[in-house]
Amino acid sequence: MSCPVTIRIQNADFDIAREIAALTASRTDIGAVVSFSGICRGDKQDAKIAALTLEHYPGMAEEEIGRHVDEAVARWPLHGVTVIHRVGRLTPGENIVLVLTASVHRQAAFQAAEFLMDYLKTSAPFWKKEESPIGTGWVEAHARDDQALERWTKS
């Protein structure tokens, strides 16, 4: 069973339909593709957000995502994984991140996509800076993201 893996960090937007097509092209063993996309919001607790600027650690970001993709492939019967994370300045409505997981059945694809997103949030070296009418500031990490991780380590 082959499981092609694509990991990209880029400034440019991505086309979700095209990425799904690339993952499933000439395959007849894939019965389910789960797609998660994270999108830049325009407000946060009543505060307007003008833009987000995403910084990353080149080299480590790709490697860290790769380690978690390897773990997902070891845990679930996956037939393909795509992770694309954008960096640079993004405005509300723009895509930030894409995770695609392909498998024979939906359960593995859903679980692997959630697993990858939970790790991306807390372990992949990316940082968001928010611009709002009252100034700019780094986004703080959420305890709920750490809690989301715990379910993957409980037996």
Next chain:
Amino acid sequence: MKVKYFAWVRERVGKAEETIEPPASVRTVEDLIAWLSGRGETYAHAFETPKVIRAAIDHAHVRPDAAIAGAREIAFFPPMTGG
């Protein structure tokens, strides 16, 4: 060894990377944070709350008690907020 800083750690230190030669008594990541903190006001500000600082050695996350011997590149950054 090369040291890299990201996000607000980078902004507070005032540079993205540098090459440092800490003394042999600096053995662990937390030793290095303490040593860096003594290099001036910008460093003291960046590392004023050591427990929130995350570190990586050669692109892999490490804990504060990790040994730095043999490290080519050490990075310091705040908790991650990607995704």
